[in-house]
Structure formats: C-alpha cells, structure tokens
Amino acid sequence: MPHDVQHSSRRAAKTPSLARHGRLRKSAAWKTLLKSVAAVAAVALVSGGAVAAYAAWDLAATAQPTVKLESEKVLEGVPDVGAIDGGVNLLLIGSDSRAGQGDGFGDPDEETAVLNDVTMLLHIAQDHSHVEVVSFPRDMFVSVPGTCTDPEDPSEELSALSSVKMNSVLAYGGMDCVVKTVEELTGVTIPFAGIVQFMGVAGLSEAVGGVEVCVAEPIEDPYTDTYLDAGMHTLSGLPALQFLRVRHGVGDGSDLGRISNQQVFLSALARQLQSDGTLGDPVKLYSIAKAALANMQLSSSLTDPTRMISIAKAMKDVDLSKIAFIQYPTGYVEGGVVPSDSAELVNQALQADLPITFDPAADQTDFASAADPNAPPADPNAQVAAEGDTGGEAPVEGSTESTPTPPAGSLPSDVTGQTAADVRCSAGRTLADQ
Secondary structure, three states: OOOOHHHHOHHHHOOOHHHOHHHOOOHHHHHHHHHHHOHHHHHHHHHOHHHHHHHHHHHHHHOOOOEOOHHHHHOOOOOOOOOOOOOEEEEEEEEOOOOOOOOOOOOOOOOOOOOEEEEEEEEEOOOOOOEEEEEOOOOEEEEEOOOOEEOOEEEEEOOOEEEEEHHHHHHHHHHHHHHHHHHHHHOOOOOEEEEEOHHHHHHHHHHOOOEEEEEEEOEEEOOOOEEEOOEEEEEOOHHHHHHHHOOOOEOOOOHHHHHHHHHHHHHHHHHHHHHOOHHHOHHHHHHHHHHHHHHEEEEHHHOOHHHHHHHHHOOOOOOHHHEEEEEOOEEEEOOEEEEOOHHHHHHHHHHHOOOOOOOOOOOOOOOOOEEOOOOOOOOHHHHHHHHHOOOOEEEOOOOOOEEEOOOOOOOOOOOEEEEOOOOEEEEEOOHHHO
C-alpha cells in the first residue's frame, strides 16, 4: 500500500487523539485517584504523613486521562518504592500537535497534525546492568499491524498498512497503535508508553533543573528561533524544547541530525540525574512524576506514581558507559529511509536483553554530533581494557540459560549513537551553511 494511503482514509478526517479525552469512561478518573493514593507510602518514607497526604492528592489532581495498552497484560504485581523488578520497555512518543500549546508553536487549528515526530524506546535490562534508548527516524517507512483499533471506537479494527512513514502512525491509530508498530518492528513487548507535547518537554526540563549541553559550533536555526554560541549552555523550559526540535541548525540539517542532537541532550541529562542523586531521591522523583502526570498522556500502566518512581530508580546505579543512545540503523530510499540489515541485529540484542555497543573505529557521519573540543585525549590502554570487557552474561527473557554478551565493536559501523559517558557536542550549522 502506498505510504500516503492513510491520508485519504476515513482516519485522516477524525479529531486528533489528544482531543478525545472526553470519551474516556468516568471510572478512569477514579482508577487514577486510587492508584495515586498508593504514592502515599513512597512519599511518607521521606516526608512524613501530612506532606504525604497532600502529595497523593496533588498527584491525583494532576493526572491526565490515560490510554490502555493491550500489552499491559504482561505486567504482574505492584512495584514498591524500590527499583522495579526485572526489565522495562517504555515507548516515549513526541507529538507535534499544537493543540493546547499556546500561540508560540503555530496555529493549533491549521498545524495540528498529531504526528509522532519523536519515537524512542527505552529498554532497561532485566538485571538493570545496562540501558538502551533507541530512536526511530520519523521518515522511516514501516508496516502497521492489523491489530490496531480505532481510538474513538475500540470495537472497530483498523486496516493493516505497509510502507507508511513512522510519524504517521499516531494520527492513524493513537498511542497503542504506535506501540504495536514498534513491537512488530523490534520483536519486543512494550507495556509502558507516554505521549508528550511541546509544553510537556519544557515542563519536564524545568522539573530536573535544566540540562547543561555542549555546542561545538554555533547553532543558528530560525525555524525554532534557536541561536547558541559555541560553548556550554544550561537549557530549561522553552530553550530546552527548541534545542530538541532543532533540525536545520545542526548536523546535516536532516531528521537524523536532529536525533544525534537529541542524544547530546539526553546523555547530558543522564549524567546530571546520576551526579546530583536525583534517581535515588524519592522527593526529587516525585516532582518529576508530577511534571509527567501534568504534561503527558500516559498509558494506564504508568499512572501509578509509585511505579514511575520505581522505574526511574532502576537506572540510578547503571554505569554511564552502559547507557547507550542508538539511532535505529537505516538506509536512504526515495522519500525517506528504511531499516538496514543492521536493524535486525539491534532487534536481536533487545530481544535477548544484551547490551548494544558501538564500533569505536566507525567513521563519523555527516549528521553526527561532534567530539568535545575540551576533552582530554583518550587513554589507549583504557580503550583496550574496555574492548576486552564483555560485560558478563545477560539472561534471555523466559530462559534459565545465559547468553554471553558480544564483545565491544562487534556491531556494524552503521549502528551509530553514543553512551551517556560520552560528552559530545552539538555540531551546529550557521545560516550560511543552510
């Protein structure tokens, strides 16, 4: 089916999913309230009864209507205030909808297409020893399974699609359909998901106190009104949002360049959250959970703030060199990109719960971020030691046996990205280069 078929379908004329909140059952609000009350125990451990009671009420009042994912059925038990047991697969969806975002992002009536311009899979290993964050290009052609249902009428199944762009799936079938599409693409089950709009990104960046990022060369991007000199910048609120939206002003000006720029931000965020102890502090995590509940549309599996905190705490002791930000491997075709042969290797690593490592000898691409110009020279002895470390053994889900971790550098050079330990800088572009 041609990639633009869905634009002529009946789905194209339907109201965007973020405007469907009024159609949810009334019981959803009570379920959210009851789940939020469970957060009392977590907050009480650090703040006392009176503050805890207020925190639970505040979180319940903050929560937005949710979406039930079919894959949530794999979840069992209720997490406590410790780190969640086992692994986690969570899909973060960034919507370009202007609905409810104010006047700073264009006309909400004219420019609300509800496209998932950002689609990222967070994978936390079963033993919490490594983390992968996989970014799927918005212009990547994918297949949409025939198991998606109409968000307005769950009893109605939508048709399967082939060769459609990733960023069209949210408008076609809503959050659950994006989850099912990525599940079919990667072969992993995803029981957690969330949609964030422009102001949600700004709010979350403020909740963590801003993020310090490195810019190697000046960024000039009139499309997002982002102008940054070379050097270090602490970004919060709207400046942080615009930095994540920049495309024309970084790398080669493509969506792949924007993904690389987002990885610069996310790796800096991971370093900050570990260094300031946020991931081990329930009080700080509460403020982030509140920001998420207020600014994101979450799957019902994430509306319990206690579970949100337990997922975050699972990452607090992961070595930064074991947190990998991966650009899903693709190759160019007319009108977009398609998964390359190496994508299946990434899929297999996710399915087997193995860490994904990058080829240290890989050539940098035009869209990649830049090395930190102020970083000290690499220690060749440390590099040899790192390449000899296989990371031990990681269990395969559903099996009592272990599979050895492949040595560093074993994946092809077109599996690109960086770890949270790598301090990389945005490769800016001035107006003269565009």
